[in-house]
Amino acid sequence: MKAICFYFQVHQPFRYRRYRFFDIGNDHYYYDDYANETILRKVADHCYLPVNKLMLELINKYKGKFKVAFSITGVALEQFEMYAPEVLESFQELAKTGQVEFLAETYSHSLVALKSKSLFQEQVTKHCDAIQHYFGQRPTVFRNTEMVYSDDIGVAAAEMGFQAVLTEGAKHILGWKSPNFLYCNAVNPRLKVLMRNYKLSDDMAFRFSNQAWNEYPLTPQKLVGWMNGDSNEEIFNLFMDYETFGEHQSEKTGIFRFLEELPDAVFKQKDFVFATPSEIIEEFQPVSAVSVPHAISWADEERDLTAWLGNEMQQEAFDKLYELTDRMAKVDDPALNKDWNFLQVSDHFYYMSTKFFSDGEVHNYFNPYESPYEAFINYMNVLSDFKLRLNTFVPESELEVRLAELNKVLEEKEEKLKKYESEIARLQTRKKKKKTATKPKTSSTKEKSKK
Template sequence: MRAICFNFQVHQPFRFRRYRFFDIGNDHYYYDDFSNETTLRKVADHCYLPANNLLLELIKKHKGKFKVSFSITGTALDQFELYAPEVLDSFQDLAETGQVEFLSETYSHSLVSLKCKELFAAQVKKHDDLIERYFGQRPKVFRNTEMVYSDEIGSMVAEMGFKAMLTEGPKHILGWKSPNYLYCNAINPRLKVLMRNFRLSDDLSFRFSNQAWNEYPLTPTKFINWMNANPKDETINLFMDYETLGERQRESTGIFKFLEEFPAAVFKQSDLKFATPSEIAEQFQPISMVSVPYPISWADEERDLTAWLGNEMQQEAFNKLYDLHSRMNRVTDEELNKDWNYLQVSDHFYYMSTKFFSDGAIHNHVNPYESPYEAFINYMNVLSDFELRLNNFVPESKADKDIAALTKLLEEKEEKLRKYQLEIKNLQTKKTTSTKRTKTATKPARKD
């Protein structure tokens, strides 16, 4: 058996409004509601709704032979509820077919796996509770934010009970090996690792409509011939952003027509079948372990973390954010916890990247800021206000606790003094009035 595994990443961040220095301590609402709603509605109309309708048609048409999987972040699900409930309904229609698998993620599409094991596990649980609530599935396979993976992260994922994990298949990790096989984690071999075929995935995601590409136009037959090039390949993992369909590659490029014709062409021209990540993990055996001592991702040529943590601004913001996590464990306030989750979204750090700024700002269409420095200042202003609110719930240190207690004591004493002063003033007023009345009453009558 040889299999094609489709996985689509669905994510939308909650973008911050322009939050000025003078807003700190005065205005605790951070979000650009207009931008968030407008962006989601646009992507829903171009991608989510037409793509979901097409996938549903293909699943029904091919009667159990066509399968896909999704990784949907918690922030995306929150925005569906707020701005486009019909999108959520369309994903639920797909879930009901039994041919669609929903994978685990971090709720906030965060980089928390690099910082704190306990917080990482808590975010994954929060996400999976949402998936089970909406789609009736408890995820068995994990896909980390931006496909960030290392041996250590994979081991943590295995300890959470997942049987498989998705990641990138970069050349500097695989060397002469192919991503078209199943591997296992180097620390905990029980975790199976599916590696992305970046060349074929990027042919669809980035090169499909590029008329300067020497393989343009890309047809299902041509694509299948590439997949048939090595008949020993077992799994061809096509992992991409869902926005490839209709947003990055607009309908006018023919991307929907390509997808519509693709399953029938696969069945006719190859021995490949479609499978979900869980089915890959169950039906194939790892050919070897894969060693990834340092974190990788699916971003850029380097396939590393520099898009999010490559400069001092990003690192300062990232470290200052997670310096707060031990105190956040003691916070039960719903609004503060919501803001805490949305502050962790990896997009905020991506906006601060200087990798793209100097050469024309590649990916600038997803960045709401004019420069990475503006993104940094805006984020740190929001974080400063958030920290002030946190200090009201959980003071930062013993000294802060003592100061908070003394401040409260002083405020109480000042209130008492104010009351006493008011009482004294009232008593003095009464005494003066009483004295005047007494003098008037005892004043001798005038003799004529």
Template sequence: MKAICLNFQVHQPFRFRRYRFFDIGNDHYYYDDYSNETIMRKMADHSYLPTNKILLDLIRKNKNAFKVSFTISGIALEQMDLYAPEVLDSFIELAETGQVEFLAAPYSHSLISLKSPESFKAQVEKHATLIQKYFGQEPKVFCNTEKIYSDDISAVVADMGFKAILTEGPKHVLGWKSPNYVYCSAVSPKLKVLMRNFQMSDDLSFRFSNQAWSEYPLTSEKFVGWMDSNPKDEVVNLFMDYETFGEYQRESTGIFKFLQELPATVAKKSKFKFATPSEIADAFQPISIVSVPYPISWSNEERDLSIWLGNELQQEAFNKLYKLEPRMQFVDDPALIKDWEYLQVCNHFYYMNTKFFTDGSPQRTYNPFESPYEAFINYMNVLSDFELRLNSFVPESKVEKEIAALNKLLAEKEERLRKYELELKNLQSGTVKKNKESKPEATKRKKTATKSTKKD
């Protein structure tokens, strides 16, 4: 068996509005609802809905011969539910075919795997619960935020019981080896590692419509021919953003036509079969361990973390955010927890990136800020207000504890006064009502007494 593994990443962040210094302590709502809804609707109309329809048609047409997998962040699922419920319904319809696998991931599409193993596990468990709720699947394979992977991360993932993990297949890790095989973790050999064929994946994501590219135009026949070029290859892992279809590569480029023709071309001209990550993990044995002491990702040319943590602005924001993480374990306020989840989304650090001109990702077109410094200031303003709210729940210093105690006492007194005012108002209202009800009776007695006097 020779397998093609298609995995699509689906993620949209909750973007922050322009949050000024003077908003700190006065306004606790951080989000740009208009942008969030507009972008989700745009993605739904241009990419998610038409591509989901094509995939559903291909699955029905090819029966058990066409399979795909998705890594959908919890944040994206929230946005679908809020702004585009028909998109969520279309993913549920795909899940019901039995030919689509949904992978586990950090709920917030965060970088938490680099900081706290326990919080990392909690986010993954929360995401897995959401996958079970919407799609009726218990995830068996894991895909970290932006395919981030290291030996330490693989140990945590293996400990959670996953049988495989998806990541990048960079040259500085693989050397002369090919990504077109199954590997295993160097520290947890039972965990199988599926490594992305970045050359072929990026041909679709970035180069498909580039008329200056030597391989333009790219047809399904040519693409499948590349797969068959090495008869020893066992798997071809094509991992890409779902927005590749219809957004990064517009319908006019022929990307939808390419997708529609791919299964038939594979069936006719190759020995490959489409398979889900779980099926590949079950069917293939690792040919070697893969050792990754330092984290890798699928972003930028270096395939490292520099797109999110490569400059001082990003590092300061990242460290200040996760300095609050231990205290968040004691918070049970739903609004604060939700804001904490949204603050962790890796896009916020991406907006502070200074490598725009070396990064080939089309995601930069959705950066709402004109400069990394502006993104940093905006984020730190939001984080400062969030920290003030956190201090009222879990004070950090003795002074903050005293302030929190006084605030709590003041709030209790205000609540007591409000209740007293309400009781007094009710009493006054009852007295007036009683007087109004008793007045006619008094008038009646007065008239009766007057009649009796006249009679006498």
């Protein structure tokens, strides 16, 4: 038996407005509501709604034989509720079929696994709670942000009770090995590892409409033929952004028709089935451990972290953000915690990337900034204001404790002054009215009254 594992990432960040230096300390609202709603509605109309409808039709048509998996970030779920509740309902309809698995990841689509184990666990738990709330499933398979994975991250996921993780089948990790088998974590063999077949996945996600590609056009029969080429291989992990359908590859390219015809082409091969990640780990045995001492991802040609942490701007912003971790653990203010979660969204660091060459077009997708330097300045301005707000809850040093106390005293005195000024103005108005009422009549007025 050969299994095809279809997995899709669903994510939309909360984008920031142009936050100027002079806004720091004066305006604590950071978000570009218009852009966030406009972009989400655009992607919903082009991708989420029509493709969810198609997925539901395929599941019903093939009566339990067609299966897919999703991970939907917490920030995307929040935007669905705010801007497009019908999208959330369409995913819930898919969940009711029992043929769709929802995976866990970090709630904020963050890179927190690289910085704090406790905060990582907190975010993943929050995301699992959200998935259970919306879709009635408690995830048992984990997919980290952008498929960032290492042996240590795998161990952390296993400690949280996950049975498997998804990651990139990077060539420099697998070497001569094929991604088309099930593997296990090198430190904790109980954790299974599903490796993405990046060639077949990218054929659909990036090369599908490229007429210069020597395999253009890609057809369902051609894709199945490639998968059927080696009789020894067992699993074909086709992992991609959900926006591949209708957004990265528009409907006019034929991508919807391709997806619609793919199951039929697959089922004509008697040994092929579709399977969710949980079914994969139940049906197949790991062929060996896979060692990943340094973190990998599914981004760009290097499959590393340079898309988010490849230059000094990204590293400085990333380090400055997570310097606040211990202090934020002492804060229970809902507004501050919400902004803290959204500050961690990995897209903010992605916008600062200076990789303009082979991967430049990818880095410009829905990028609200004209340059990575503008992205850095805007983010650091937001972070500066956020730190000022944090200082009012948890001062950073003894000096700031004293400053916070003095600011509080000044605020109280300013409030009293405003109260006194208001009272003085009220008394002056009252006195003026009283004086006008008691003012003696003029002689002409007296004469008129005598007449």
